[in-house]
Amino acid sequence: MTDASQGVAFSRPMVAGNWKMHTTVDEGVALARAVCAAVAATRRVDVAVLPPFTHLWAVRPVLEGTGVRLGAQDVFWKGSGAFTGEISPAMLAGWCDMTLVGHSERRHLFGERDDEVGKKFVASLAHGLQVILAVGETSEERDDGRTFDVVDRQLDAVFAELDGPPAVDAWVIAYEPVWAIGTGRTATPEQAQDVVAHIKQHVRARFLDGSPRVLYGGSVTPANAASLFAERDIDGALVGGVSLRAEEFGVIVAAAETAASARDTD
């Protein structure tokens, strides 16, 4: 994998499907099967599904041998203890591949603070789980011209919890403008590229090792995926609503595959 900081874009994108609080366990298993079938021809893209916690153990065997990775939508930072309702990274380690931390619904609906996101991030890494760190501004923050300040603040709060730079493949950032999540209002490719490039710069200023992959998330569909992936710094997508429809999700993955091939031949 080559870092964009050295002038070449990442050649292996990631497309992850955040199922949020949708599907029963049986429906989730069926959806996982359908996703595996829809992405079976994929060679150049890291594909992941993030089912609800209750589904993870049932979905795991469906993914076996397919290359599709399994992620949890959240995690607590403590290893164990009297924390009713929470799931620890130790409980996921060894069989679940990754966690998602800092999703805007966690931040804005459940009041999760930047420092708590940082603790979840560090705890995931410490247990060998890859982490997708979601950051992004609200529409008011964008209108006030504060987009870069907001993503910098969210990133810096995570960095403050770290002793050193994480391995570049151990984490992934998802730039998800809050105003684009579940709204059908996608950021334009230029808007997304602008912030994703800024995020990479910000990370490189902190860690000389370079930036991890940065995905875009927010109303990604088969219709807009290719134009987003054509942008130089966008290394894939975090997909919400459309990830519940396996065939359409497969089309987004195929668009990332095409973009990866194009980057390789650039």
Ligand code: PEP
């Ligand atoms: C998300 O939940 O991370 C997301 C991007 O949702 P949607 O694709 O539905 O906007």
